[in-house]
Structure formats: structure tokens, C-alpha cells
Amino acid sequence: MPAPAAHTVKAFDEDVRQLRAIIAEMGGLAEQGLAEALRALRHRDAEAAMRVVENDNRIDLLELEVENAVVQLIALRAPLADDLREAVAALKIASVVERIGDYAKNIAKRVPALERGGDIEPLSLLPEMGRIAGEMVHLVLDAFAARDPDKAVEVCQRDKAVDDFYNSIFRTLLTHMMENPHTITQAAHLLFVAKNIERIGDHATNVAEMVYYAATGERMSERPRGGDAGSPPR
Amino acid sequence: MTTQAADAASSTKIVARDVSVFYGAKKAIDAVSIDIDQDHVTAFIGPSGCGKSTFLRSFNRMNDTIPNARVEGSITLDGKDIYSSDMDVVQLRARVGMVFQKPNPFPKSIFENVAYGPRIHGLASGRAELEEVVEKSLRRAGLWEEVKDRLNESGTALSGGQQQRLCIARAIAVDPEVILMDEPASALDPIATARIEELIHELRGRYAIVIVTHNMQQAARVSQRTAFFHLGHLVEYGDTRAIFTNPKQERTKDYITGRYG
Ligand SMILES: Nc1ncnc2c1ncn2[C@@H]1O[C@H](COP(=O)(O)OP(=O)(O)OP(=O)(O)O)[C@@H](O)[C@H]1O
Numbered sequence: 001m002p003a004p005a006a007h008t009v010k011a012f013d014e015d016v017r018q019l020r021a022i023i024a025e026m027g028g029l030a031e032q033g034l035a036e037a038l039r040a041l042r043h044r045d046a047e048a049a050m051r052v053v054e055n056d057n058r059i060d061l062l063e064l065e066v067e068n069a070v071v072q073l074i075a076l077r078a079p080l081a082d083d084l085r086e087a088v089a090a091l092k093i094a095s096v097v098e099r100i101g102d103y104a105k106n107i108a109k110r111v112p113a114l115e116r117g118g119d120i121e122p123l124s125l126l127p128e129m130g131r132i133a134g135e136m137v138h139l140v141l142d143a144f145a146a147r148d149p150d151k152a153v154e155v156c157q158r159d160k161a162v163d164d165f166y167n168s169i170f171r172t173l174l175t176h177m178m179e180n181p182h183t184i185t186q187a188a189h190l191l192f193v194a195k196n197i198e199r200i201g202d203h204a205t206n207v208a209e210m211v212y213y214a215a216t217g218e219r220m221s222e223r224p225r226g227g228d229a230g231s232p233p234r
Numbered sequence: 235m236t237t238q239a240a241d242a243a244s245s246t247k248i249v250a251r252d253v254s255v256f257y258g259a260k261k262a263i264d265a266v267s268i269d270i271d272q273d274h275v276t277a278f279i280g281p282s283g284c285g286k287s288t289f290l291r292s293f294n295r296m297n298d299t300i301p302n303a304r305v306e307g308s309i310t311l312d313g314k315d316i317y318s319s320d321m322d323v324v325q326l327r328a329r330v331g332m333v334f335q336k337p338n339p340f341p342k343s344i345f346e347n348v349a350y351g352p353r354i355h356g357l358a359s360g361r362a363e364l365e366e367v368v369e370k371s372l373r374r375a376g377l378w379e380e381v382k383d384r385l386n387e388s389g390t391a392l393s394g395g396q397q398q399r400l401c402i403a404r405a406i407a408v409d410p411e412v413i414l415m416d417e418p419a420s421a422l423d424p425i426a427t428a429r430i431e432e433l434i435h436e437l438r439g440r441y442a443i444v445i446v447t448h449n450m451q452q453a454a455r456v457s458q459r460t461a462f463f464h465l466g467h468l469v470e471y472g473d474t475r476a477i478f479t480n481p482k483q484e485r486t487k488d489y490i491t492g493r494y495g
């Protein structure tokens with residue numbers, strides 16, 4: 001999907017560009033937060049985990065910046081059509097990305113509790129699951145930047161893999177808890193970590209749906225399977 | 235291109251088919267077909283010079299008054315061809331009233347401004363009935379309370395917004411079926427504009443209303459159907475919400491989002 005033509009009022013384009021830049025920065029921070037939380041978890045690095053928790057503040061501040069920018073854009077530019085859809089999507093995406101940051105922070109917060117205790121097997125699955133969720137976040141922000149509905153669809157398709165991982169980890173942890181009750185605390189923490197990652201996947205999917213709507217004006221769930229997407233529906 | 239924006243439930247008031255309008259050799263409107271609903275407000279939008287006013291004027295044959303203007307194609311009102319030779323044009327303009335961009339009250343009293351139409355069309359017999367029509371029209375136009383004690387003052391002494399409502403009262407007084415408005419609020423401040431918009435909202439359903447406006451927000455607020463014109467062509471016609479959130483045509487999108495030209 002090509003970038004739309006420039007607005008007659010140049011400042012409008014500048015406003016939109018700035019809004020998109022803030023969201024890109026938020027997304028980058030959330031993605032990085034998730035990666036570092038998982039690294040801290042793997043290496044039992046409580047200090048690195050602390051940094052993830054601290055950095056999350058920055059994401060919260062950026063969300064406020066997006067909110068201000070969108071309110072200004074609506075008040076001053078009265079956007080319509082794709083501009084309007086993009087402004088609304090930006091507002092919602094910012095709040096979802098902020099949630100993704102919170103999940104990464106939540107994962108990081110569990111690292112100190114997991115410092116003691118030996119490896120249990122599901123720990124080896126979490127990094128892979130986290131990597132896919134992180135990729136979804138990365139990809140969906142690319143899709144937003146490029147206004148690319150196809151890429152947004154791709155993000156949604158990957159969510160299945162994350163869900164499959166979650167179900168598999170859930171069952172494994174449950175078995176662990178039943179067989180070795182002394183691992184219950186650790187397993188419960190890991191279960192929450194897995195759940196957090198699963199939610200990140202869901203949120204990336206939500207963002208993908210908003211990107212799709214902003215770019216096309218159609219809901220992804222209603223998207224035509226082949227055939228003429230462009231002709232008006234009457 | 236579809237000519238109908240209506241759901242099947244709403245009845246069609248005006249049907250235009252392949253309408254072209256020329257000024258001398260210049261084609262200002264090019265083969266436009268559209269159905270205007272009875273129960274909805276229809277907005278005409280488009281860049282300056284695209285032919286909105288020209289097309290609007292063809293609905294009550296106001297183009298007849300412009301030398302070397304010529305209309306081709308067919309326009310029917312309730313199924314009857316308005317350009318047929320047995321159409322009474324004075325009668326037509328009473329049925330299809332018009333409100334212009336600049337309020338144009340006659341240099342007469344407020345009362346006379348409204349009473350004029352009903353009187354020449356013989357819609358009121360006697361003073362009492364005429365007074366009734368004037369009051370009813372001014373009430374519908376939302377002006378009664380402001381002018382009821384000064385009906386004998388000149389219409390031109392009113393503020394711009396009041397003058398515009400007076401003109402709407404004047405259009406309403408002859409009990410029209412359709413009201414055409416050509417940028418009725420473009421010379422008014424935001425409060426007066428809001429009053430006109432509220433008025434359009436109240437009049438909707440009683441009259442078929444077509445409004446030309448350059449204010450996209452206004453079109454979005456007051457209309458249920460929007461037609462986008464460009465260079466004499468009807469580019470897109472549809473549900474107002476759809477046009478302003480998800481237009482199908484690139485040219486419509488570029489125009490309403492301010493990316494035009
Ligand atoms: N009386 C006239 N004689 C000759 N040409 C005319 C006349 N009125 C309009 N035109 C031409 O016809 C075209 C359409 O004009 P029209 O006034 O219908 O446009 P419009 O869409 O109403 O524009 P605006 O938004 O500026 O009111 C223009 O090119 C205009 O110059």
C-alpha cells in the first residue's frame with residue numbers, strides 16, 4: 001500500500017509523521033523490553049530484569065504523548081477517511097503497546113523469584129515462544145509503518161503458533177507440578193510468564209486488526225477471500 | 235458508479251438521468267445520474283467549479299434564468315419530467331425551493347418577506363390565514379421568537395444568520411416538497427451555522443433536502459447521503475458515514491482528506 005499523497009496543508013503531514021514516529025519508538029521499546037525480560041529470565045539476571053522494569057516508564061510517557069498528539073490532530077486538522085482511521089488506530093495502538101510493555105515488565109518482575117531453583121524443562125520452550133511473540137510485535141509495527149494490510153494478516157496468522165506453545169507449556173507445567181510438588185512455586189511463575197507472552201501475541205493481533213482497518217477501511221474479519229476487494233458493496 | 239445511495243426503504247423524490255448542463259459550448263455537468271431521497275438530507279461536495287451549484291439549479295430550472303445555459307438529459311420530480319413543456323415553472327419553483335449562499339431577503343418587512351410567496355401562489359385567503367402561514371414558517375425556521383415583535387421591520391435589518399433563517403422561512407412558506415440549499419451557512423458564524431444545521435435536522439423528513447457545502451464536517455453532520463463531484467462528474471455517491479470514513483474512490487478520499495490538487 002503506497003504512502004498517501006501529501007496534504008495540501010503541509011503541517012498536517014508533519015503532525016502525522018510525528019505521531020507515527022512516537023508509535024514506532026514505543027513499539028521498539030516494548031519489543032526490546034520483551035527480549036530483555038526473556039534474556040534476564042534465561043540468565044537469571046535480576047539486575048537486567050530491574051532495568052526492564054525501569055524502562056517501562058518511558059513507554060507510559062510515550063503513550064501520553066500519543067494521546068496528546070491525537071487529540072491535537074483531531075482538534076486542529078479534523079481528519080477524515082484514512083486520516084481519521086489512522087488517528088483512531090494510533091490512539092488504540094498506543095494503549096495496546098503500553099500493555100505489551102506491561103507484560104514484559106511483569107515477566108521481568110518474576111526473575112528474582114526464579115533465581116533460586118534448578119531448570120525445569122518448560123524453561124527451554126519459553127524463549128522460542130517469546131521470540132515468536134516478539135517477532136509479531138516487530139512485524140505489526142512494520143505493518144503500521146508501511147500501512148501494509150497483508151503484513152497485518154501475516155501477524156494474525158502467527159498467533160496460532162504462540163497459542164500452541166502456550167497450551168503445550170501449560171500442560172507440561174501442570175504435569176511438573178503434580179509430579180514434583182516442590183517445583184510448584186517456580187512452575188506457577190513460569191505459567192504466568194507463558195500467559196504473559198500469550199497475551200502479548202493476542203495484543204499484537206489486536207494491533208494488526210487496527211492496522212488493517214486503518215489501511216483499508218474494512219475489518220479484517222470481513223475481508224474478502226479473493227475476488228474483487230475494490231468494488232463498492234452495493 | 236451507482237446512482238442510488240438509498241436503502242430500499244426510502245422513497246425517491248428526484249431522479250436525474252444522464253444530465254448534462256452547458257454554458258454555451260462549455261460542459262459544466264457531464265452525464266450525471268442520481269436519485270435523491272425523500273427522507274434524507276443529501277450533501278453535494280466537491281472542489282470549487284466542479285458544477286455543484288449548476289447541478290443543483292437544474293432541479294428547479296433556475297438554469298433557465300441564465301442566458302446560454304442548456305440542460306440535457308432527464309430530471310423527474312415524483313416521476314414527472316420537470317423539463318417537459320407542460321411543466322409550470324413558477325409552480326415548480328414553489329415545490330422545489332431554494333436557499334442561497336448569501337441571504338437575500340427582499341428590501342421589505344420581515345412579514346412581507348415570508349408572506350410574499352403564499353400570497354402570489356394563493357396559498358392563503360385573507361389576512362388571518364396569511365398571518366398564520368407566516369408565523370408557522372418563521373417558527374419552523376427557528377426565527378419566530380426573535381422577530382415576533384418586529385415583523386414590520388425590514389428583513390435586511392436582521393443579522394446574517396437571522397436573514398438566512400428568514401430566507402429558509404420564505405422557502406418553507408410556500409409549502410415546498412424539496413429545499414435546495416447552496417452553501418447556506420458559509421457566510422455565518424459558528425453559532426448561526428449550528429442553528430442552520432439544527433434547523434436542517436428538524437426539517438429533514440418533512441422536505442427532501444439537498445445542500446451544497448464546502449465544509450466537510452458540516453456535510454458529515456447534516457446529511458445522510460453524500461455525493462462527490464469533480465470536474466462536472468459525479469465521482470461517488472453513498473451513505474455519508476461511509477463516504478467520510480471509508481470512501482471507495484481515490485479522488486473522493488484525496489478531496490475530503492485535503493490532499494486535493
Ligand atoms: N453563468 C455562468 N456562465 C458561464 N459559466 C458558468 C456560469 N456559472 C457557472 N459557470 C461555470 O460552470 C462551472 C461550474 O460552476 P458552478 O458554479 O456550478 O460550480 P460550483 O461547484 O458550484 O463551484 P463553487 O463551489 O465555487 O460554488 C464552472 O467552470 C463555472 O465557471
Ligand SMILES: [Mg+2]
Pocket residue numbers: 286287288416446
Ligand atoms: Mg457553487
